[in-house]
Amino acid sequence: MSTLTVVGSIAFDAVETQTGKRDRLLGGSAVHFSLASSFFADTRVVGPVGDDFGEEEFAVLHARGVHTADVERVPGGRTFYWAGRYERDVNIRTTLQTDLNVFEHFEPKLSEDSLNAEVLFLGNIQPSLQIAVREQCAGARFTALDSMNLWIDIAHSDLLRAISMVDCVLLNDGEVKQLTDEPNLVRAARAVLDLGPSVVVAKQGEYGAAMFTRAGFFGLPAYPTENVIDPTGAGDSFAGGFVGYLAAHADQGEFSEATLRRALAYGSAVASFNVEAFGTERMQTLTPDEITTRVSELTHITRFEDAPIPLRA
Amino acid sequence: MSTLTVVGSIAFDAVETQTGKRDRLLGGSAVHFSLASSFFADTRVVGPVGDDFGEEEFAVLHARGVHTADVERVPGGRTFYWAGRYERDVNIRTTLQTDLNVFEHFEPKLSEDSLNAEVLFLGNIQPSLQIAVREQCAGARFTALDSMNLWIDIAHSDLLRAISMVDCVLLNDGEVKQLTDEPNLVRAARAVLDLGPSVVVAKQGEYGAAMFTRAGFFGLPAYPTENVIDPTGAGDSFAGGFVGYLAAHADQGEFSEATLRRALAYGSAVASFNVEAFGTERMQTLTPDEITTRVSELTHITRFEDAPIPLRA
Numbered sequence: 001m002s003t004l005t006v007v008g009s010i011a012f013d014a015v016e017t018q019t020g021k022r023d024r025l026l027g028g029s030a031v032h033f034s035l036a037s038s039f040f041a042d043t044r045v046v047g048p049v050g051d052d053f054g055e056e057e058f059a060v061l062h063a064r065g066v067h068t069a070d071v072e073r074v075p076g077g078r079t080f081y082w083a084g085r086y087e088r089d090v091n092i093r094t095t096l097q098t099d100l101n102v103f104e105h106f107e108p109k110l111s112e113d114s115l116n117a118e119v120l121f122l123g124n125i126q127p128s129l130q131i132a133v134r135e136q137c138a139g140a141r142f143t144a145l146d147s148m149n150l151w152i153d154i155a156h157s158d159l160l161r162a163i164s165m166v167d168c169v170l171l172n173d174g175e176v177k178q179l180t181d182e183p184n185l186v187r188a189a190r191a192v193l194d195l196g197p198s199v200v201v202a203k204q205g206e207y208g209a210a211m212f213t214r215a216g217f218f219g220l221p222a223y224p225t226e227n228v229i230d231p232t233g234a235g236d237s238f239a240g241g242f243v244g245y246l247a248a249h250a251d252q253g254e255f256s257e258a259t260l261r262r263a264l265a266y267g268s269a270v271a272s273f274n275v276e277a278f279g280t281e282r283m284q285t286l287t288p289d290e291i292t293t294r295v296s297e298l299t300h301i302t303r304f305e306d307a308p309i310p311l312r313a
Numbered sequence: 314m315s316t317l318t319v320v321g322s323i324a325f326d327a328v329e330t331q332t333g334k335r336d337r338l339l340g341g342s343a344v345h346f347s348l349a350s351s352f353f354a355d356t357r358v359v360g361p362v363g364d365d366f367g368e369e370e371f372a373v374l375h376a377r378g379v380h381t382a383d384v385e386r387v388p389g390g391r392t393f394y395w396a397g398r399y400e401r402d403v404n405i406r407t408t409l410q411t412d413l414n415v416f417e418h419f420e421p422k423l424s425e426d427s428l429n430a431e432v433l434f435l436g437n438i439q440p441s442l443q444i445a446v447r448e449q450c451a452g453a454r455f456t457a458l459d460s461m462n463l464w465i466d467i468a469h470s471d472l473l474r475a476i477s478m479v480d481c482v483l484l485n486d487g488e489v490k491q492l493t494d495e496p497n498l499v500r501a502a503r504a505v506l507d508l509g510p511s512v513v514v515a516k517q518g519e520y521g522a523a524m525f526t527r528a529g530f531f532g533l534p535a536y537p538t539e540n541v542i543d544p545t546g547a548g549d550s551f552a553g554g555f556v557g558y559l560a561a562h563a564d565q566g567e568f569s570e571a572t573l574r575r576a577l578a579y580g581s582a583v584a585s586f587n588v589e590a591f592g593t594e595r596m597q598t599l600t601p602d603e604i605t606t607r608v609s610e611l612t613h614i615t616r617f618e619d620a621p622i623p624l625r626a
Contacts, residue, residue, distance in 0.1 A: 065625060184541065204520060210537070217614050221534060222532070224499045226500055228497065248622055258618065261616075265619070295619050303615075304578055304612065309558075311605070312314070
């Protein structure tokens with residue numbers, strides 16, 4: 001099985017929605033990512049936790065075969081904490097509290113096993129740390145990163161440098177535009193490709209995702225989910241499914257457009273499950289058959305055959 | 314050739330964008346719609362104009378074979394006027410002025426030929442007028458309507474009644490949610506289907522469109538357009554391509570899911586051209602070959618083939 005290392009946050013989330021409230025959900029980008037990627041690749045997670053992170057939380061990761069040897073426990077520290085509320089329209093969310101805690105001074109330390117992974121995913125952390133990790137994983141066959149508006153604002157040149165060092169960038173579509181100061185997504189994505197990566201994925205939330213490569217464009221609508229309970233981590237699950245699927249094909253060398261497209265569908269399918277319950281709950285019960293079935297559904301709901309008719313000139 | 318009647322606004326638009334400014338563009342929902350539908354069906358346009366509407370404007374419609382016998386000239390009146398500005402991000406627009414003029418007291422009067430069209434499109438006008446027209450066109454094989462937030466707010470029950478009388482509703486996705494007071498699009502669209510129509514199309518602007526039928530769901534990303542000059546009328550061109558394509562298949566009786574999906578692709582393709590120039594300029598030079606080529610491109614940029622791999626349980 002291919003090997004994949006993800007570096008990012010490990011968190012406790014407090015989430016309020018119209019349907020319920022949870023005080024202490026396992027969360028964080030590296031957690032959501034690794035639970036998703038664990039279906040496709042042997043995944044190692046690198047991130048910091050505090051004394052409050054216990055066996056129960058590790059058990060969730062271990063149940064999916066995720067390696068946690070590089071989860072760094074900071075003595076006397078507390079785990080990153082995020083609290084937020086979703087409105088009746090779950091696309092609107094308010095952050096109520098963010099305590100970086102041990103995440104504030106996190107410096108990733110990767111074991112030999114993590115350093116030697118075939119595929120590396122740099123979750124949303126300070127771009128200078130992404131660069132440092134990327135440099136250590138010189139042998140990775142495929143590398144990707146995520147980021148956020150904060151780093152685009154305050155660490156712009158570091159982020160551009162980090163982007164120049166990876167094969168793939170995953171960002172929200174608004175972030176792709178913000179990063180390049182270009183309001184047209186097609187031009188914005190092309191500007192990111194010009195920085196070095198061969199793949200740019202623009203996540204579009206309830207609308208799906210768009211993928212740009214030098215060879216072309218792929219648009220994938222989101223799976224039409226009726227019951228969105230908690231959208232937290234959907235983007236990370238998406239990335240985990242996408243990068244995980246690619247990791248499973250890392251022996252291909254350069255990925256074909258067909259493989260990249262399929263990967264996006266797997267990412268989208270996994271993300272559509274993530275939102276069906278609070279925190280990681282749905283991912284903990286998810287089965288390979290459910291994923292495969294949903295990808296097949298995605299194929300059907302996006303397909304049309306042209307049948308040209310004579311048009312009036 | 315199938316026959317199609319569209320009732321709606323005919324306008325002069327003044328448009329400011331980052332790339333230029335035009336004071337007097339031919340516009341209005343019925344104009345944008347009919348130029349698009351003219352590629353597929355013999356189109357009759359019903360709407361009011363003032364003394365300021367002249368041969369030059371009629372010539373644009375006639376050049377595409379659109380019948381204007383039911384364009385009502387109101388003596389002493391002025392044509393509906395809209396002025397707006399688009400930001401650098403063309404998804405953001407500000408209305409600078411709206412003068413309803415002759416459109417304010419418009420009461421559609423349809424000739425025999427218009428009444429007997431196989432397909433009827435009720436553009437965005439007062440729902441009570443949509444109802445009156447729909448009742449007169451009792452023999453139409455397929456009927457569709459558009460509306461807007463204003464009518465959802467101030468003429469809600471009339472609009473629900475109008476919707477119950479048509480086969481298809483086309484709205485922006487935000488309007489589908491607003492109409493049903495349901496923030497989840499899937500549930501919202503289902504609630505609209507429950508009102509009577511068999512097809513609900515949610516227009517999603519730069520993200521594409523989603524179509525809901527009792528049989529299922531179809532998601533279509535927008536064609537990735539790099540040069541958006543003027544988005545005015547894109548939704549109407551979309552509707553014109555979609556309904557026009559269906560009109561060309563009106564002899565099928567009930568439309569198959571495959572036909573409806575193709576129709577959406579044609580609507581999307583035509584709309585993607587509309588935005589490439591100011592007002593109706595691009596539609597005036599558009600050719601059947603260009604449309605066919607773009608639909609074919611849409612097929613390619615949305616297609617993926619699944620290739621299931623063993624996933625780790």
